[in-house]
Amino acid sequence: MQLLEDRIARDGVVKSGNVLKVDSFLNHQIDIDLLDALGAEWARLFQDKPITKILTIEASGIGIACMAALHFDVPVVFAKKTQSLNLDGEMLCTKIDSFTHKKTFDVIVAKRFISPDDHILIIDDFLANGCALRGLIELVGQAGAVVEGLGVAVEKGFQGGGDDLRARGYRVESLAIIESMDAESGAICFRTA
């Protein structure tokens, strides 16, 4: 998606350790018009799918998922990261290794919010090695619901998580895929279709 690629090229900052900072518009400060455009694009891409609910994970997925939900006219559910499983009610649970935080989180969703009838679109801001998305797919599977697809804002293509999911048969619609980036020069190259 040209709009997002242009914004990353302009305002994204490449840091050492394969870190891309997009915190001025995507995951600390949020450009609402940009998120609205991302949501509209996913609605166009997944218009053939009977989406009933959007699933994301706190924290930075929530804004993006909510703006997308406006275009799909469905509720959002966000999975919670927790290091103490003391919530009440029946829970869907898995573990996710965080690339950013270098630790493992228990991730939960109340079982009553995903039913076997649901057709789920999973949304997240970033896709690197794919741990977070695989965790969310696992939660949907526990509920007996269908994953109709995955919508990602920024995929770091060179980390392989997206292609691994595609190889496993999931439809992954990343609106910008970074083929390579270089912390010294600041260069960012996008994958072309």
Added chain:
Amino acid sequence: MQLLEDRIARDGVVKSGNVLKVDSFLNHQIDIDLLDALGAEWARLFQDKPITKILTIEASGIGIACMAALHFDVPVVFAKKTQSLNLDGEMLCTKIDSFTHKKTFDVIVAKRFISPDDHILIIDDFLANGCALRGLIELVGQAGAVVEGLGVAVEKGFQGGGDDLRARGYRVESLAIIESMDAESGAICFRTA
């Protein structure tokens, strides 16, 4: 706001320890149409204020703030809770005691995202004793910006945080204020204007 009060009365669950669960529509599963209506109401209430940015705190404030931002046509910034201050760049920092989690978080916002020229509307899902909102007010003060007001979805009026902020001169617009609630009967009484 009648729409929100009706929803709380219908789907809110009172738990012991002054806990009100609204996770089926506000802060775990999210009803986007409801959030859109809350955003429109704050836009009406604060239409006389020159809001330039909305500030909230992760995680459950983010969706509400984003939907409100759509009505104000301004960016959102969300403060991050962290227990390790290893983010780069200059930060605004404070500490917030969490009623829900019974612990203290360091809360940060990158300094470059709030400028002295900003007129900030602070948005959050809940107001109980007011710790989170006082922390966000502190961050805005550190930046030298103006707090134009606070928009809260659900205020637990009996915990006093909202009235304390009003007594200190802040304009607090809570769209539902709970005067009392009872875990045994499940009764919820709202404050009337």
